[in-house]
Structures are given as structure tokens and as C-alpha cells.
Amino acid sequence: MKKLPIKKLLLAGGGHAHIGLLRRLRTKRPDxxxxxxxxxxxxxxxxxxxxxxxAGHYSLSDISIDVLSLCKQAGVNLIKSAITSVDADAQNVGTADEGHHSYDVLSLNTGADTDLSWLVRAQLPLNQDSFDQMPKADTPNNSVIPIRPLHHFVQAWEDILADARQRNHYQLAIVGAGAAATEIVMAAKVALQAINPNHQVYLICGHDLLSGFDTKFTQRVIKQLERLDIPIIYERAQDYVGGELVIETKSIPINSVIAATGVMGAAWTQSTTLETVDKGFIAVNSVQQSRSHANVFAVGDVASRTDTDMAHSGVHAVHGGAIEADNLMAYLADESLKTYKPRSRTLYLLSCGDKYAIGSWGSYSLQGHWIWYVKRYIDKRFVDSYK
Ligand SMILES: Cc1cc2nc3c(=O)[nH]c(=O)nc-3n(C[C@H](O)[C@H](O)[C@H](O)COP(=O)(O)OP(=O)(O)OC[C@H]3O[C@@H](n4cnc5c(N)ncnc54)[C@H](O)[C@@H]3O)c2cc1C
Known part of the structure; x- marks a missing residue:
């Protein structure tokens, strides 16, 4: 058997693809x-x-995957820091602790940031300064709370609950029109109602609620929002100033605003020599390889395929991630690479706050309590597979 030279593989970010790769490396680790x-x-x-x-159905540990333990089992060195730059010409990744990490092959799976470009005050040129000026999740009151990064959001949500417990009337707005926004608004409503029935949650969804989903599915979701007495405001949010959420025709007094408004490139993509597209996504080809640097692969929300239209979603991060992991190993062994062909239809299970869910598969949709239990089974099986 041919002996391969020692190579440095650097995995940037702990997204779906990389945790899947770690699991695989536990039993099959190239020397x-x-x-x-x-x-x-x-x-x-x-x-x-x-x-x-x-909504209170799970603890934080139920929804967490232990990356440190996976790294130990896989013989992978975990560098606990945030990536701040990637100089692909020098084959070097910069980190927040002023570290520099060289590589032979780099895999990027850092996810993306919440797109806050709808905020009037964020309408600045897309550069590091504009990122720095964007509202941050760690200043809870009178600032918009982005759903991503999730670890910031979980702290912000605890702060919202603590604040809501102190008040007799609390108003929360979720801005967004995708599946995540509708799930979050229903979960938030269930949680706040359990604290005080006076508390109210609004969905500010602009003019394209659940675009891309079948109309029947959208109607089912709207019915569930109505069942939970969540006002749906079909206007675009523009700003949040002095406790008032500014929308197209008026402003509404709101205690906290959560943005689930899609994704834009992660902040570090402002400091890279890699080719990026759209709002700062790493441009990749059909084998999830950077279009500008062949020894860099990227998958999940951080990347955008330039050969096909592919939404940023967890499904593609997981399925594309498995192919990308194969390709990393193949590239390092000088073997041929595989194309990731996304399926034309994917199963979407949307939870409706209180142990009720809607399922969608292309133009088919179903709903019921039992779908929530199916979703729980699938989700728990996914997380438990890393334990
Ligand atoms: C509430 C909600 C529900 C969703 N439900 C679904 C669903 O049911 N089905 C579906 O298909 N999609 C769903 N999505 C979308 C899905 O979450 C994303 O598309 C998916 O998580 C992307 O996976 P990823 O591997 O690219 O990155 P992520 O899962 O975002 O992981 C990226 C990781 O990298 C880390 N990281 C980020 N920046 C840095 C940095 N600078 N340095 C180091 N590490 C970094 C992060 O902390 C994180 O651990 C949902 C999204 C939300 C917000």
C-alpha cells in the first residue's frame, strides 16, 4: 500500500458536516x-x-452535541477560538485570540449570520465596520436579537424570559417569513403565555410568508398561528428604536425583537482571499470545493453553490456535509471527488409550539400531535447518534 505524506487538515467551525466527520473519524482515522x-x-x-x-419541551443538554468529546474520541485537536480571517493564498486561518493556523487542506463549516440588512441603520456598505455596528445579541433591551449565532441567542432568550417574568404586559416581535421564524414565534408564544396570559407575540413577515413552500402548507401554518392568537403583520420591519418597532405604516411598542430574517455570510468572510458570492458566502462548485482555491472545501450555510440553486438549510448541511467529508479524504489521498446532488424534495417538519407539528413533502402536507412526536423521534435520534 502506498504511504501517504503527513498532511495538515484544518476543520473550521463545528457545524453539521464537521460533527458528522468527527463521528466517522472515531472509528476510521487515516494515519x-x-x-x-x-x-x-x-x-x-x-x-x-x-x-x-x-417552548420548554427540551433542556439545553437535550439539544447539545458535545464537540469536545467527539474531538477527543476522533484524535482531533480542538482549538477553542473564533475564526476571524482566512488567507487562502498563504494557507492560514486567523483566530480571535490572535492565533494563526496553517493548513494543507481547509474545510469550512462555520454556518452563517442572521441577515440584518433590513434594518435601516444597517444599510451601510458591507464591510467589517458595518458588521461591528450591527446590533449584538448580548445587549438585550432595545436591540434586535439575531437568531444566529445560536449560542448567543440562547442567552438572549433566557434574558427575555427573565424580563417577561418581571412585567405584567410584555410584547415580543419576531421578524422573518421563513419556516424558522414561524416555528420560533409559536414557541415564543407558548413560553410567554405560560408566564403570563397578557404577554403577546407578533409575527412581522413582510409580503412573502413561507415563499418556496406549497400554498396548502402555508395555509396550515397560518391556521396554527391563528389558533395560538398570534397577530401576523404583513409589513416589512424597518427599524427598532426607543422600544418602538418601525414597520411600513406605523410603529408598535415592543419590549424585544428577534430577527429570523434569513442568512448572510459569516462576519469573517469580510477578511478572506477566497472567492465569495451574494452576501458574503464562499463560492463552491458541485463537489463543495472553493472556486478560487482547490485545497479549500466549504459546506452548509457558509457556502453557496454557483452551479445550481440550493437553499441554505440544515438538510443540505447534513447531506452535503457527508459528501464534502468524503471529498476531503479523497482530495488528501489524491482520489477523484464526488458531486453533491441535492434531492428535489425534502421532508420538513415544522413544530407549532405546543407538541403539534406540520409536515411537508413537496406538495403534500399533514398535521397533528403525532407529527410532533415523529419530529421529536427523528431529532432526538440525530442528537443521540453523537453521544
Ligand atoms: C430555529 C431554526 C430552526 C431550523 N430548523 C431547520 C429544519 O428543521 N430543517 C432544516 O433543514 N434547517 C433548519 N434550520 C436551518 C439550519 O439550522 C441551518 O441551515 C444549519 O444549521 C446550517 O448548518 P451548518 O452546518 O452550515 O452551520 P451551523 O449549524 O450554523 O454550525 C456552525 C458552527 O460553527 C460555529 N461558528 C460560527 N462562526 C464561527 C467562527 N467564526 N469561528 C469558529 N466557529 C464558528 C458555530 O458556533 C456553530 O457551532 C433552522 C434554523 C433555525 C434558526
Whole structure:
């Protein structure tokens, strides 16, 4: 058997693809690889169960995957820091602790940031300064709380609950029109109602609620929002100033605003020599390889395929991640790479706050308590597979 030279593989971020790769490396670890992972957190939170955690159905540990333990079992060195830059010409990754980490092959799976470009005050040129000026999750009152990064959001949500417990009337707004926004608004409503029936939660969804989903599915979701008495405001949010959420025709007094408004490139993509597209996503080809640097692979929300239209979603992070992991190993062994062909239809299970869920598969949809239990079974099986 041919002996391969020692190579440095650097895994940046603890997203779905990398935790899947760590699991695989526990039992099948190539000897010629020196592998390190950079991750700010030693726990990775599973977004699919986040609304269930908000609604009180799960504990934080139920929805967490222990990245540190996976790294130890896989013989991977965990560097606990945040990536701040990638100089792909010099093959070097910069981190928040002023570290510099060289690599032969780099894999990027850092996810993305919440797109806050709808905020009037964020309408600045997309550069590091504009990122720095964007509202941060750790200043809870009178600032917009982005749903991502999730580990910031979980702290902000605890702060919202603590604040709501002190008040007789609390108004929360969720801005967003996708599946995540609708799940979050229903989970938030269930949680706040349990504290005080006076508390109210609004969905500010602009003019394209659940675009991309079948109309029947959208109607089912609207019915559930109505059942939970959640006002749906079909206007675009523009700003949040002095406790008032400014929308197209008026402003509404709101105690806290959560943004689940889609994704934009992670902040570090402002400091990279890699080719990026759209709002700062790493441009990759059909094998999830950077279009500008062949020894860099990227998958999940951090990347955008340039050969096909592919939504940023957990499904693609998981399935694309498995192919990307194969390709990393193949590239390092000088073998041929595989294309990730996304399925035309994917199963979506949308939780409705109180142990009720709606399922969608292409143009088919169903709903019921039992779907929530199916979702719980699938989600728990996913998280438990890393234990
Ligand atoms: C509430 C909610 C529910 C959702 N439900 C679904 C669903 O049911 N189905 C579905 O398909 N999609 C769903 N999504 C979308 C899904 O969460 C994302 O598409 C998916 O998580 C992307 O996976 P990823 O591996 O790219 O990154 P992520 O899961 O975001 O993981 C990225 C990791 O990298 C780390 N990281 C980030 N920045 C840095 C940095 N600078 N340095 C080091 N580490 C960093 C993060 O802390 C994180 O651990 C949901 C999203 C939300 C918000």
C-alpha cells in the first residue's frame, strides 16, 4: 500500500458536516492526517430542536452535541477560538485570540449570520465596520436579537424570559417569513403565555410568508398561528428604536425583537482571499470545493453553490456535509471527488409550539400531535447518534 505524506487538515467551525466527520473519524482515522478543529464552543446546538427548547419541551443538554468529546474520541485537536480571517493564498486561518493556523487542506463549516440588512441603520456598505455596528445579541433591551449565532441567542432568550417574568404586559416581535421564524414565534408564544396570559407575540413577515413552500402548507401554518392568537403583520420591519418597532405604516411598542430574517455570510468572510458570492458566502462548485482555491472545501450555510440553486438549510448541511467529508479524504489521498446532488424534495417538519407539528413533502402536507412526536423521534435520534 502506498504511504501517504503527513498532511495538515484544518476543520473550521463545528457545524453539521464537521460533527458528522468527527463521528466517522472515531472509528476510521487515516494515519497520515494531522487534524485540528477550530470552534468557539465545545458544544454545538441543534437548531431543529431550538424551538422545542424555547417552548420548554427540551433542556439545553437535550439539544447539545458535545464537540469536545467527539474531538477527543476522533484524535482531533480542538482549538477553542473564533475564526476571524482566512488567507487562502498563504494557507492560514486567523483566530480571535490572535492565533494563526496553517493548513494543507481547509474545510469550512462555520454556518452563517442572521441577515440584518433590513434594518435601516444597517444599510451601510458591507464591510467589517458595518458588521461591528450591527446590533449584538448580548445587549438585550432595545436591540434586535439575531437568531444566529445560536449560542448567543440562547442567552438572549433566557434574558427575555427573565424580563417577561418581571412585567405584567410584555410584547415580543419576531421578524422573518421563513419556516424558522414561524416555528420560533409559536414557541415564543407558548413560553410567554405560560408566564403570563397578557404577554403577546407578533409575527412581522413582510409580503412573502413561507415563499418556496406549497400554498396548502402555508395555509396550515397560518391556521396554527391563528389558533395560538398570534397577530401576523404583513409589513416589512424597518427599524427598532426607543422600544418602538418601525414597520411600513406605523410603529408598535415592543419590549424585544428577534430577527429570523434569513442568512448572510459569516462576519469573517469580510477578511478572506477566497472567492465569495451574494452576501458574503464562499463560492463552491458541485463537489463543495472553493472556486478560487482547490485545497479549500466549504459546506452548509457558509457556502453557496454557483452551479445550481440550493437553499441554505440544515438538510443540505447534513447531506452535503457527508459528501464534502468524503471529498476531503479523497482530495488528501489524491482520489477523484464526488458531486453533491441535492434531492428535489425534502421532508420538513415544522413544530407549532405546543407538541403539534406540520409536515411537508413537496406538495403534500399533514398535521397533528403525532407529527410532533415523529419530529421529536427523528431529532432526538440525530442528537443521540453523537453521544
Ligand atoms: C430555529 C431554526 C430552526 C431550523 N430548523 C431547520 C429544519 O428543521 N430543517 C432544516 O433543514 N434547517 C433548519 N434550520 C436551518 C439550519 O439550522 C441551518 O441551515 C444549519 O444549521 C446550517 O448548518 P451548518 O452546518 O452550515 O452551520 P451551523 O449549524 O450554523 O454550525 C456552525 C458552527 O460553527 C460555529 N461558528 C460560527 N462562526 C464561527 C467562527 N467564526 N469561528 C469558529 N466557529 C464558528 C458555530 O458556533 C456553530 O457551532 C433552522 C434554523 C433555525 C434558526
Amino acid at each position: 497520515h492526517l494531522n487534524i485540528a478543529m477550530i470552534s468557539e464552543q465545545s458544544q454545538s446546538l441543534y437548531s431543529g430542536m431550538l424551538p422545542g427548547w424555547m
